[in-house]
Amino acid sequence: MKSYALFLGCTVPVRGMHYEASARLISDKLGFHLVDVPEFGCCGFPLEGADHLTSYVMAAMSLAAAERKDLDIVTLCSACTATLTKANKKLKEDRALREEVNKVLAETGAEFKGKTNIKHFARVLVEEVGYDKIKAAVTNPLTGLKVAAHYGCHYLKPSEIYEGFDSSERPVTLDKLIEAIGATHIEYEDKLQCCGGGILGFDELSALKMTQSKLQHIKEAGADAMTFICPFCAVMYDANQKTAEMKVGGKFALPGLYFPQLLGLAMGYTPKQVALDLNRVKVNLKFPEAKA
Amino acid sequence: MADDVIDADELDPGFKYEISKQPGGENLKLCFQCGTCSGTCPVRAINDKYNPRRIIRMALLGMRKEVLCSDFIWLCSTCYACHERCPQNVRIPELMFAIRNIALREGNIHPVYKGYVDALDGHGRLLEVGEFENEKRVKYGLPPIAEEKERVRKIFHHTRIKDRTDGKLKGGEACATEGSK
Incomplete structure (x- = not known):
């Protein structure tokens, strides 16, 4: 059974407990397992319009946490999905940005390597479960x-x-x-x-x-x-x-x-x-x- | 003559290059003003204060202050409908993010962004997960969440985003006296 790191983001665990509860309830029966990663935080979406670097570092912090567990990420929030996917792609492609982000991230003891993938829960239902x-x-x-x-x-x-x-x-x-x-x-x-x-x-x-x-x-x-x-x-x-x-x-x-x-x-x-x-x-x- | 006639002497021809250098703003100069973005935009359909084609034209003309210090730059809902249809790949939602990044540095600090930064600094996440929320989570069979604000604070300390939204950083000050209207 494939395991995914469950990325909740900010809104789901407070205002979307019914989303989270039902998603956790059905996943194992459908053939995939959700793993909690305590280091996950905010995806960075709220800061895209304020400071790009901070936004990328926030995304990279969670991406790196999934990498350390050797897990792909499943998301419930669509904005988190796009922000993490975008950051993952950009940081893999743009070496200068990756180095800049990793320099900041190093202060938290983490490093982005580009070894995880992100999928929305519904996309997992469509592509992985079928x-x-x-x-x-x-x-x-x-x-x-x-x-x-x-x-x-x-x-x-x-x-x-x-x-x-x-x-x-x-x-x-x-x-x-x-x-x-x-x-x-x-x-x-x-x-x-x-x-x-x-x-x-x-x-x-x-x-x-x-x-x-x-x-x-x-x-x-x-x-x-x-x-x-x-x-x-x-x-x-x-x-x-x-x-x-x-x-x-x-x-x-x-x-x-x-x-x-x-x-x-x-x-x-x-x-x-x-x-x-x-x-x-x-x-x-x-x-x-x-x-x- | 009307007061809102554009005075060419007041335009900043460097503005489009400034935006192009900001991540997300790279394709600004590709715009040929077809208006597909405004025709597609669900915000434009209900609020004529927001008009992406017009904002892009203003940026290309060099209406730096009028763009950066405005209140219409916050109205993109980031739905990406225009992004999908733009024939010139101007990447409009990313462009709006780029403009907002510059606007913040110029002192146009929207209280919503200050609120985001304060919340992330205070809780490590946008919405607090305190005792009340965790009790409710447990009641619904969900694992409690521990707020991790230290790592976020280290990042903020490095990028100085909180100093920025607190108005403590000197920089361009095009909108400093006006703030967000």
Whole structure:
């Protein structure tokens, strides 16, 4: 069984415990093992717009920690995925930058060597587990449940760092995952739209307008729920759904679940086991009787 | 004549080279102003204060202060939609990061960035994982997390990022008196 170093980042372990709990719950049954690395910290994404060097050093610190354990990294947050992947690539290619980063990193006793790889959890489901094995693990198919996939941004973009995985303009992987658990995927207008999370701190109203417009489109398409794979998307669509309704308009009551939660339910785990109580918009859906 | 007419004497022809030298800004000069970025941008669609094509044109013209000290440089949501479609590979989200890096050095210190740096300095991560959070984690069957701020502080001490966001470093001061508007 392949082991991965589980990179949580900053948002998941505090605001996405339901994401983390469900991901940890299902991985071993699906054939891969998650290992905790205490030295993991912030991926560096928040500082890309402040100081490039600091941002690269932060990324390199975690990359080096995975290297010491001889493990590849699996990420839950899409922004962490892109930032770590980008830094890994850049530091491998740019010798001068690598030396500069390693000089700073040496003060913490670490060194970046470029010996690990990064994959998003959903990409591991698609590429390492595969749709067929997922279908085989489903004991309680979510038949009849209409789910809208939100791909978000950094799971697929910038595409140049993801080696041809899926497509940034016409993505299919999450829709296929939805079908693999017996549910029905729903198409909707402006499917690629960003959640707005990236500007929440800078211009709250614009961010909420972006969030609200997607909730509107998903609702219009007749979905029972939406699914996402990034903690910041969850903050926008689930935790901030009421705020978006209040400040921009509309009434949606649209449940938003992390994909591993849906997958866990389809694998027979109970709503409690996938921590559905932590989803802010009430998940009032009829799930097949849990057997586990 | 309107007040916002551009005065050619005030332009800084070196600005585009300054940006090009900053990581992420390398491809600025490749832009031929097609506007695909602005047509694609989900922020531009709802807030006309943010217009990537216009920011790039201003940068190319040398409107250094108008760009660096503005409040529109924070509005890129880093969704990379424009990046995927730009026919000239200008790498717009990376370019916006490059511009923000320079703006910070010029004294345009956005409180959000100061907040990020303070949080990372204080907890080693963006969101605190204290006793309360760890109790909740254990309740949900998750392992507790120990904050590791010392290593982050060593890095910050070296790169002086916290001194920068605290406004303690002297440097270019184009926006120092105005700050972030």
